[in-house]
Amino acid sequence: MFEKINTMFNLNQNLLNLYAKREEILSSNIANSETPNYKSMDINFKDTFKKILKNNINFSKITLQRTSANHLLPKIKKNNMSLFTIQPIKTHTIKVDGNTVDMDRERIEFIKNTLKYEENLIFIKNEIKNIMHVLKG
Amino acid sequence: MSLFNILDISGSAMTAQSEKINIIAKNLANSESIIYKNGKYYPYIAKRVVLTSCRSNKTGIGGVKVAAIINDKNPIQIIYDPNNPLSNKKGYVLKSNVNPISETIEHISASRAYQANIEVLKTAKYMILKTLSIGE
Numbered sequence: 001m002f003e004k005i006n007t008m009f010n011l012n013q014n015l016l017n018l019y020a021k022r023e024e025i026l027s028s029n030i031a032n033s034e035t036p037n038y039k040s041m042d043i044n045f046k047d048t049f050k051k052i053l054k055n056n057i058n059f060s061k062i063t064l065q066r067t068s069a070n071h072l073l074p075k076i077k078k079n080n081m082s083l084f085t086i087q088p089i090k091t092h093t094i095k096v097d098g099n100t101v102d103m104d105r106e107r108i109e110f111i112k113n114t115l116k117y118e119e120n121l122i123f124i125k126n127e128i129k130n131i132m133h134v135l136k137g
Numbered sequence: 138m139s140l141f142n143i144l145d146i147s148g149s150a151m152t153a154q155s156e157k158i159n160i161i162a163k164n165l166a167n168s169e170s171i172i173y174k175n176g177k178y179y180p181y182i183a184k185r186v187v188l189t190s191c192r193s194n195k196t197g198i199g200g201v202k203v204a205a206i207i208n209d210k211n212p213i214q215i216i217y218d219p220n221n222p223l224s225n226k227k228g229y230v231l232k233s234n235v236n237p238i239s240e241t242i243e244h245i246s247a248s249r250a251y252q253a254n255i256e257v258l259k260t261a262k263y264m265i266l267k268t269l270s271i272g273e
Contacts, residue, residue: 016268020139023264027143027257028190028198031150034250035190041198086196103253114260121267128272 005131012124014052018043019117021084026110029101036097039088040106048084140268143261147254149191149200154251156203157186161244168235171223178223180233183209183240209234 025041032038091100163184170181184206192199211234219228 017139020264023261024139024142024146025198027261028146028192028200030253030257031146031201032188032190033253034154034246035188035201038190086198088197107253110257110260114264117264118267121271124271 008127009124011052012120012127015049015120016117016124018045018048018052018084019113019120022113023110023117025086026106026113029106030103030110032099033101033103033106034099036099038099038101040091040101041086042089042109043084043086140261140265144258146198146200147258147261149202150254151251151258153186153188153201153203154247154254157188157247158244158251160184160186160206161240161247164235165237165240168233168237170233180213180231181235182213182233183211183235185209211236 022043022045025043029040029042088100091102093102094100167181172179172181185208186206187204188201189204190199191202213234214232215229216232217228218224218230221230224230
C-alpha cells in the first residue's frame with residue numbers, strides 16, 4: 001500500500017524539485033541582472049519533463065547486500081541529479097556589457113514558476129486529503 | 138534544497154547592490170573633496186563597483202559579488218578659478234570627475250535591483266513556508 005502512495009507522489013515530487021530548481025535559476029538571473037557578461041540561464045521544461053516521465057517508469061536496482069532471501073529489493077531512480085540541463089536562453093537583446101538578462105521576462109517567468117509550484121503543492125495536499133478520507137472512512 | 142539556495146543568491150545580490158549604493162553615496166559626498174597625498178593636493182576621483190557572478194562551474198548559476206572597486210575613467214575637470222588657494226600659476230583648479238547626474242541614475246538602478254531581490258527573497262520564503270505546510 002505504501003509503495004502505491006509512494007508512486008502516487010513520485011511525479012509530483014519530481015515536478016516540485018524541477019520547479020524549485022527553476023526558481024533558483026530565475027533568482028540567479030535576477031540577481032545577476034547587472035553583472036557584465038552574464039548569460040541568462042533556463043531549463044528546457046519540455047525535455048526535462050519527458051525525462052522525468054521516463055525515469056518514473058525505469059527503475060534501476062540499487063546494490064545492497066542481501067543476507068536473506070526474504071530481504072526486499074530496494075528500487076531507486078536513475079541519476080536523479082543530472083535531470084536538469086541548464087543552458088543559456090536564446091535572445092535577440094544583448095546589452096553593451098554582454099549581459100542577456102531581460103528583467104521583464106525573468107520577473108514574469110518567476111511569478112509563473114511560483115504559481116506552478118504552489119499549484120503542485122495543492123495537488124499534493126488534495127491527494128493527501130483523499131487518502132485521509134479513505135482511511136477515516 | 139534549491140529554495141534555500143535562493144536565499145544565498147538573492148542575499149549576495151543585495152550585498153553587492155548595497156555596496157554599490159554605498160560607493161555612490163561616497164562619490165556624491167566627496168564630489169568637492171580634495172585629497173592631500175605626498176605633499177600635493179589632488180581632486181577626489183569617482184569610484185566604480187565592478188560586479189561578477191560567483192557561479193559554480195557545474196550549473197552555471199550563482200550569486201553576485203563585488204569583484205573590484207576601480208577609479209572612474211572620466212577625465213578630471215579643469216576650471217578657471219584664480220581666487221581658489223589651490224589654483225596653479227595660470228589660475229586653473231583641478232576639480233573632481235564626479236558626475237551627479239550619472240551617480241543619481243546609477244543609484245536608481247541599484248536600488249531597483251535591490252528591491253527586485255527583496256521580492257525574490259519574499260517569494261522564496263513564502264514558498265518554503267507553503268511547502269512546510271504540506272499534509273496539514
